[in-house]
Amino acid sequence: MNFKVLGIVLYAVSFLYTLFLQAVSYRSKNNPIPENVRDIYDAESYKKWQDYHRETALTDLVSSVVGFVIYLLLFVFDILPAFDVGGNLYLSAACVLIFVLTLDSVMGAVFSYVYSMKIDEKYGFNRMTMKTFIADKIKGWLIQLVIMIALDWLFILLYESMGDMILLLFSCVMIAVVFAIIFLSPYFSKIFNKFTPLEDGELRDKLTALLEKNGYKVREIQVMDASKRSSRSNAYFAGLGRSKTIVLYDTLIESMTPDEITAVFAHELGHGLHKDTFKNSFIAILQMVTIVLLAWLTVRTEAIYPDFGFEGRNYGFALVLVMVIEMPVLLPLFSLIASALSRRAEYRADRHAVNEGYGRELVSGLKKLAKDNLSDLSPSPIEVALTYSHPPLSKRIEAIEREMGEKE
Numbered sequence: 130m131n132f133k134v135l136g137i138v139l140y141a142v143s144f145l146y147t148l149f150l151q152a153v154s155y156r157s158k159n160n161p162i163p164e165n166v167r168d169i170y171d172a173e174s175y176k177k178w179q180d181y182h183r184e185t186a187l188t189d190l191v192s193s194v195v196g197f198v199i200y201l202l203l204f205v206f207d208i209l210p211a212f213d214v215g216g217n218l219y220l221s222a223a224c225v226l227i228f229v230l231t232l233d234s235v236m237g238a239v240f241s242y243v244y245s246m247k248i249d250e251k252y253g254f255n256r257m258t259m260k261t262f263i264a265d266k267i268k269g270w271l272i273q274l275v276i277m278i279a280l281d282w283l284f285i286l287l288y289e290s291m292g293d294m295i296l297l298l299f300s301c302v303m304i305a306v307v308f309a310i311i312f313l314s315p316y317f318s319k320i321f322n323k324f325t326p327l328e329d330g331e332l333r334d335k336l337t338a339l340l341e342k343n344g345y346k347v348r349e350i351q352v353m354d355a356s357k358r359s360s361r362s363n364a365y366f367a368g369l370g371r372s373k374t375i376v377l378y379d380t381l382i383e384s385m386t387p388d389e390i391t392a393v394f395a396h397e398l399g400h401g402l403h404k405d406t407f408k409n410s411f412i413a414i415l416q417m418v419t420i421v422l423l424a425w426l427t428v429r430t431e432a433i434y435p436d437f438g439f440e441g442r443n444y445g446f447a448l449v450l451v452m453v454i455e456m457p458v459l460l461p462l463f464s465l466i467a468s469a470l471s472r473r474a475e476y477r478a479d480r481h482a483v484n485e486g487y488g489r490e491l492v493s494g495l496k497k498l499a500k501d502n503l504s505d506l507s508p509s510p511i512e513v514a515l516t517y518s519h520p521p522l523s524k525r526i527e528a529i530e531r532e533m534g535e536k537e
C-alpha cells in the first residue's frame with residue numbers, strides 16, 4: 130500500500146464532507162422562518178440576512194477549495210521534503226512546521242480579511258481597523274508556532290528516549306495542556322482584548338445579587354471591548370476554579386436593557402452552576418488523546434515518510450499528517466458528540482434563567498442577539514446535528530416558553 134495515495138484519498142474524503150456541509154447550509158437559507166422568530170427581521174433586514182449568508186457561503190466555498198488544492202499540490206509534488214534539512218531531528222521538524230503553519234496563517238489571513246474587512250464591512254458589522262487586524266494575525270501566528278513546535282519537540286524528546294511508553298506519558302501531558310488552557314483562558318484572552326470590571330450601578334447590583342443568591346463565586350464580572358472588532362454581541366463563561374470569570378461584550382451592554390442582560394447572565398450562571406466548562410473539557414481530552422494516539426502511530430509507521438518523498442522520519446511532517454489528514458476524518462464524529470452535549474447544556478442554562486424568573490427577558494434578549502449577529506433562524510436539521518453548539522433560536526424559545534408555562 131502506498132501511504133501517499135491513502136493519505137490523498139482520506140484528504141479528499143474530508144474535503145467532500147466539508148463541501149457537503151456547505152451545500153446543506155447554503156440550501157437551508159431558503160427554508161421558511163419559524164413562526165415564533167418571524168418578528169426578528171423585517172423584510173429589509175431579512176433580505177440583508179440572505180445576501181450576507183450567500184456572500185459568506187461563497188467565500189467559505191472558495192476558501193475550502195483553495196486550501197484543498199494547496200495542500201494537494203504540497204503532497205503530490207513532494208514539496209514539504211524540501212524543508213527537511215536533514216541531520217538534526219528537532220531542526221528539520223521545526224523547518225517543516227514553520228513553513229506549513231506560516232502558509233496556513235497566510236491563507237487564513239487572506240480569507241479572514243475578506244470575511245471581516247470586506248463582507249462584514251459591507252453589512253456594517255466590522256469595527257476593526259487594519260492595525261488591529263494585522264496585530265491579531267501576527268499574534269495568532271506566533272502563538273500557534275510556539276505551541277506546535279514546543280509540543281512537537283517534547284514529543285521527539287520523549288519518543289526518542291522512551292519509545293512506545295510515550296503513549297501514556299504524552300497523553301498525560303496533553304490532558305494537562307487542556308486544563309491549563311481552560312484555566313488560563315481568561316488570561317490568554319487579554320492578549321487580544323481589554324477587560325475591565327463591570328462598573329458599579331444597577332446592572333452590577335442585579336448581577337451580584339444573582340450570584341449571591343445562588344452561592345456562586347466568580348473571580349470577576351468583566352466587560353470585554355468587543356466593539357473594537359465588530360458590532361456582534363455575546364456573553365460567555367470562562368476559566369475553571371479560581372480563574373472563573375463571566376464576560377459580557379460591551380456591545381451587549383449597548384444593545385440590551387439591564388433586565389435582558391441579567392437574563393443572559395442568568396443563562397451563563399446556569400453554565401457555571403452545572404460546571405459545563407469542566408464537562409466540555411472531557412471531549413477536548415478525548416480529542417487530545419486521539420491526536421496523541423494518531424501521532425504515535427504516524428511516527429512508528431516508518432514507511433510513510435519515503436512514500437511522501439522524505440528520506441526518513443520527520444516529526445514535523447508527522448504532526449502535519451495528523452492535523453491535516455488524519456484528524457479531519459474523525460472530526461465529524463467528535464463534532465457530532467460535542468455539539469449534541471453542548472446543545473443539551475444550552476437548554477439547561479436557559480432553564481436556569483427561567484427558574485430565576487427571567488424567561489421573558491431571555492426571549493427578548495436572545496432575539497436581539499440573533500438580530501445583532503444575523504443568526505440563521507431556520508438552519509437545516511442535518512447541519513444542526515453535525516455542527517451546532519447552540520440549538521436554533523426557535524427551538525430554544527419553544528423550550529423557554531414551555532417551561533415558563535409549566536411554572537405558572
Ligand SMILES: [Zn+2]
Nearest residue numbers: 396400475478
Ligand atoms: Zn450558553
